[in-house]
Structures are given as structure tokens and as C-alpha cells.
Amino acid sequence: MIHSEVHPMDSLIRKDRMPHIWCSGCGLGTNFTCYLEALKKSGIPLDKCVIVSGIGCAGRAPGYTNIDSYHTTHGRAIPFATGLKLANPELSVTIFSGDGDLFAIGGNHFIHAARRNIDINIICINNFNYGMTGGQFGSTTPLGSKTTTSPYGNYEHPFNLVYVAAASGAVYVARWTTIHVRRLASSIEEALLKKGFTFIEIISPCPTNFGRRNKLGEGLDELKYYRNHSIIKHFIDPKEADLTLNGEIIVGKFVDIDKPTFLDNQPDLSQKQDNKVTKT
Amino acid sequence: MCPTITKSHAKDETMEEYWREPLDAAKHKSPTGIVNLIKDRCKSCEFCIEFCPHGILELSDEFNAKGYHPPRVVDGGSCIACRLCELICPEFAIYITETNHDHD
Helix, strand or coil: CEECCCCHHHHCECHHHCCCCCCCCCCHHHHHHHHHHHHHHHCCCHHHEEEEECCCCHHHHHHHECCEEEECCCCCHHHHHHHHHHHCCCCEEEEEEEHHHHHHHCHHHHHHHHHHCCCEEEEEEECCCECCCCCECCCCCCCCCCECCECCCCCCCCCCHHHHHHHHCCCEEEEEECCCHHHHHHHHHHHHHCCCCEEEEEECCCHHHHHHHCCCCCHHHHHHHHHHHEEECCCCCHHHCCCCCCCCEEEEEEEECCCCCHHHHCCCCHHHHHHHHHHC | CCCCCCCCCCCCCCHHHHCCCCCCHHHCCCCCEEEEECHHHCCCCCHHHHHCCCCCEEECCCCCCCCCCCEEECCCCCECCCCHHHHHCCCCCEEEEECCCCCC
């Protein structure tokens, strides 16, 4: 074993910001590494890549990435990324954000960006609660699970994120957990190279809040749980991939279709406008 | 290609349920690697220790600058350069350098 000071990923991260704020046992660091690995493998020039996030623990990722990165207001990562993509269609725009940001406060933006098929990639880290603000329940918290704001168990039905994405019109929908590092990295790579609105959900441990209150153990115990209870079922109906508190986790690629994007369908108005200008 | 895991290498007996010897294992030579560690970045989440397919890492007794115990290579452990620890480490603290490129 050699003691070293430089990591091969150091060119992609902002070294001066390390160590990051994510807790020991949190899955975010691993998910972030998988994203960087996919970015490296995809071969997309780094000056054409942009990473955007909203607020939350996952929202810290752009601050650690050594490419053009944007940390936007709560829930507004998708409108911001839409603007980026439409203003400069050459860019490969990725959103790296959490479930609370993308589906609770930003839920409406999500369904409409998917409906329009805007060419952006979404990586949603689902840890089933609002981790950064103290572990309140949100739109993905499974029925019956305990959080700071649901001490007797959550009695709201959660979203099935892959089903929402598929029903809204995403062209690529997949779900993995933090333990599936290789499959996750190749899935992110596939999504980065795919045209259209792609969505990847990553089930990730939150040992400090959600895991502790539901007695799921440390981050390591949660990863062991994912290893033993994940079932890979490619191309099943995402409707059947519901998540429960202590149930099976169905992972895999659920949707992979091709359809014209928002920019493909946009009529060329430049000619008309030119005529108008010359007439007046 | 993954070589057979002997009992001494396997972390626990259930490991053997996950791995089987590939039919063409004799034709391939496993690469070997060296574990590189940036000690002070480690937060001892133990992901690398638990999920190393050869079980070559363990928690050390020493402390790093943040007061965590970084991993160390067990005596006689041989790395096959699968780079799983590199991908699963949340802290960019561990990576592998391959020492031979005979595979493929």
C-alpha cells in the first residue's frame, strides 16, 4: 500500500473544497464519483459539460465539480438548465439534485420539462427525506417511515419517481442504488450520450437522518441491505417498481425510447423574422 | 475475469454465494494492483473494506487528521485491480494503480 496525495479524479474535482460536507456513510460521494467516472468515459469535451443543481445535500455537488457548474435556488434547477440548453444547444446539461428539490418544490418543472422532451440529463438522488434541513418527510418518504415531522409514521403516499418520469414523457428512465456503482456509471454514461430528457434515480443512504430514525443502521448497513434486496428487472412497467420502507428495491432500465426533442420540433422562425425586418 | 475466492480471502462465507469460478478462468491471468490511499481524506465509512471482492482491506488502528481510522491492506492480501474501491469511495481517498497489463 502506498500513501499518496493525488487522486486520478483530482482534475475533475475542486481539490480546495475537499473534504466535502457529506456525512460518513452517506451515498452522495459515491454517486458523485460515478457521475464523474461516466463524464470521463463519455468523451464529451469538458468545456461543453455543465452541471446544475438546486438546494439540498445533493445540491452541493456542482460546487465540488471542476467544470462549469451552477447552484440555483430551491426547486429551480430544471428551469435554469432549460434556459442553458435553449440558449446554447451545444452544451451537455446535467442536473444533479435530490428528491426534495426535483419532485417536491420542483415537481411541476420536472413534469413539464419531461413533457417538452428538453435535451437535459437528470440524476436524482433519492434518500427519502429532506436530509439537509433535519430529516423532515417529503414527497418520496415511504408509508409508515419515521422522520422528524412524522414521529408516528408517515401516512402520505409517496411518489414513484420512475413512474412519474416515464408517464411525463422521459425518453430514458433508470433506477439504481448506491451499491450498483458500475451499472450506475454506465447508465449515466448512456444517459449523457442520449438525446432527449433522461432520468436516473439513485436510491441512496442517509444514515444521519432517515436511516437513524428508521433503525436502518449506518450507511454500510444500508448498502448491504441494497445488495441483498435489489432485484434487477429491465424494461418492466415502472408502475410495478414501487418502493416501500423495508421491501424489495426493483432497479434497472425501465424506458429507453427515441423521440424528437423540443429543439428538433421548434420551427425555424429566423427566416420569417428576417423578411419582416426587411419589409419594414 | 474473477478468480476463485479461497476461504482465507473471503470476508464471510456468504461471499461465495456471489461469486463462482468462471469456466475459462485457466486461460486468463488476473491483473494485479497496488492500493494507493490518501489517508487524510478518509471518513472510515468502511465501504471499501466491506465490498472489496477479495477482502484485502481492513480497518487500521491509526488515526488520520480528522480522527477517523483509514483502511489498510491485510497481510498477504492481493489486489486484482478491479477498481471497485475507487468507484465506491465517497471521499476520493483510495485508488488503484495496475502493476501488469497482461489481461485482454
